[in-house]
Amino acid sequence: RRGIRRISTGVRALDELLGGGIETKAITELVGEFGSGKTQLCHQLSIMVQLPEDKGGLKAKALYVDTENTFRPERIMQIAKYRGLDPQEALRNILYARAYNSDHQMMIVEESKKIIEKENIGLIVIDSLVAHFRSEYPGRENLAERQQKLNHHIAQLLRIADIYNAAVVVTNQVVAQPDVFFGNPLKPAGGNVIAHGATYRVWLRKGKENVRIAKIFDSPYHPEREVTFRITEEGVVD
Ligand code: ATP
Ligand code: MG
Numbered sequence: 483r484r485g486i487r488r489i490s491t492g493v494r495a496l497d498e499l500l501g502g503g504i505e506t507k508a509i510t511e512l513v514g515e516f517g518s519g520k521t522q523l524c525h526q527l528s529i530m531v532q533l534p535e536d537k538g539g540l541k542a543k544a545l546y547v548d549t550e551n552t553f554r555p556e557r558i559m560q561i562a563k564y565r566g567l568d569p570q571e572a573l574r575n576i577l578y579a580r581a582y583n584s585d586h587q588m589m590i591v592e593e594s595k596k597i598i599e600k601e602n603i604g605l606i607v608i609d610s611l612v613a614h615f616r617s618e619y620p621g622r623e624n625l626a627e628r629q630q631k632l633n634h635h636i637a638q639l640l641r642i643a644d645i646y647n648a649a650v651v652v653t654n655q656v657v658a659q660p661d662v663f664f665g666n667p668l669k670p671a672g673g674n675v676i677a678h679g680a681t682y683r684v685w686l687r688k689g690k691e692n693v694r695i696a697k698i699f700d701s702p703y704h705p706e707r708e709v710t711f712r713i714t715e716e717g718v719v720d
Pocket of ligand 1: 514515516517518519520521522523552692713714715716
């Protein structure tokens with residue numbers, strides 16, 4: 483892909499894992515159990531994108547689509563301060579949208595095209611990509627419709643990322659894989675649609691205390707190496 487740019491995660495080990503940070507013109511999926519750090523990383527990236535290029539950012543704004551009401555302005559200001567930004571200004575540079583259901587979520591993304599260029603948005607966060615879809619289309623009988631809508635949504639996100647040279651970060655949940663006797667009893671939600679739609683898939687796990695473990699999976703280009711980072715008052719750090 484031509485002309486891609488990168489946003490540093492602010493964590494050296496994670497940047498190395500990702501080949502320099504998260505990419506524009508791509509969808510990076512963060513998947514993991516509750517408390518694994520998906521939302522914390524989304525907060526951190528919304529700050530990092532604002533930094534100048536020589537500090538790992540794009541000197542751009544973020545669009546934050548929050549489906550679970552877990553966006554925390556105080557946390558944004560805390561992380562911004564640690565990264566040397568004015569906390570109030572950093573908060574203003576994050577365009578916040580609360581998505582109340584899956585149709586609303588899709589509409590926000592559709593409408594975002596009107597502002598991305600004008601507002602210089604370099605990062606679009608969808609936290610969580612799948613939660614509304616999963617609760618609104620439960621069971622086997624709704625699976626086909628759910629997957630079709632999700633597919634449309636992801637295609638739309640990728641198109642926007644590509645046209646505007648922006649990075650897209652989405653979070654995903656894990657679900658039980660009851661038929662697995664060996665290996666991982668958990669798998670990402672969203673099935674093939676997300677597996678094929680996400681450009682990079684990062685699995686996050688909890689370690690001891692504030693330690694978290696990340697690895698890239700499903701990628702032919704990345705080694706299945708694990709790195710660790712921590713979540714502290716300062717945000718996500720090495
Ligand atoms: P979910 O699936 O429930 O959305 P998640 O992967 O989004 O989970 P996060 O909300 O990113 O999880 O992570 C929450 C964890 O981050 C907390 O359990 C805590 O360990 C850590 N954390 C959050 N804020 C702070 C802070 N100010 N200082 C230290 N650790 C913090
Ligand atoms: Mg979360």
